[in-house]
Amino acid sequence: MDWDDFRLVRSVAEHGGLTRAAEHLGINPSTAFRRLAGIEAVLGIILFDRHRAGYVPTAPGVVMVEAAVRMEAEVARFTRELAGQDRSPAGDLRITTPAGLVADMLMPILARFSARHPRIRLHLLVAEETLNLSRHDADVALRASDAPSASLVGRRLATIAWAVYGRSDFTGKPMDGCPWVVPGDGVAGGRFAHFLEGRAPAERVVLTLNTVLGLREAVEAGIGIGPLPCWSAHGRPDLVQLSDHMPELSAGLWLLTHPDLRHAARVRAFMDFMTEEIVALRPRIEGRSTSSQ
Structure with missing residues (x-):
């Protein structure tokens, strides 16, 4: 057995099946199927129970996955230590x-x-x-x-630092009556969803993004107001700061x-x-x- 055998078994366990494991490793699914069958044949044991919902490691499979995790950790440690011995910035x-x-x-x-x-x-x-x-x-x-x-x-x-920004035509308007542009619930651990509570009704949120990227462009386009990092918004001629800094977003x-x-x-x-x-x-x-x- 070699290192690639352990990597394959670990990837199948982590991804729950051969197809996604093969994609992760950059190999053909049929190759992964043959390799896994060959490993089990050499060892004389079954490493995975095949279910309709996916591959589940058996007790020996769990042992092999744990060994793969330890091996990968050692390889990563060796690589870091070797890289840390560089003496010239190159x-x-x-x-x-x-x-x-x-x-x-x-x-x-x-x-x-x-x-x-x-x-x-x-x-x-x-x-x-x-x-x-x-x-x-x-x-x-x-x-x-x-x-x-x-x-x-x-x-x-x-x-x-973060604050709420918008185009100048939103100046002076109550924020809870304005359309909003915000990152989605899954961004920053739900920090933005919590921030909106009590500030904007859900029906006023007209656009959500799954990343902070594009947030400023959406606010600049006039889609709505929204929280922005101050470094990104300051100096933008079309944007006006509509609130004080928001400590809960910092x-x-x-x-x-x-x-x-x-x-x-x-x-x-x-x-x-x-x-x-x-x-x-x-x-x-x-x-x-x-x-x-």
């Missing part, structure tokens, strides 16, 4: 961040970083979900969070990495550079400046 650096931070804030900073460190190749992983740095899904994360994982190390760079802006990578030259160079750049933007991020720069 090589690949994978950065994960939500889409809302990319265009307005992050791209100009990345351009300046690349100019200073041309030997570092940046890979930007735009994802609303939290990628696992312990599994080496990414090297560095820029996240809005009030409680980042205790398994990571990093710095809180600023507090992201969140820390964190720059995070795994402890095994914090001394890697490319990671250290990026985190030092990002800290300097974002701290300079702190008045804008925390809603204390109307400057768009």
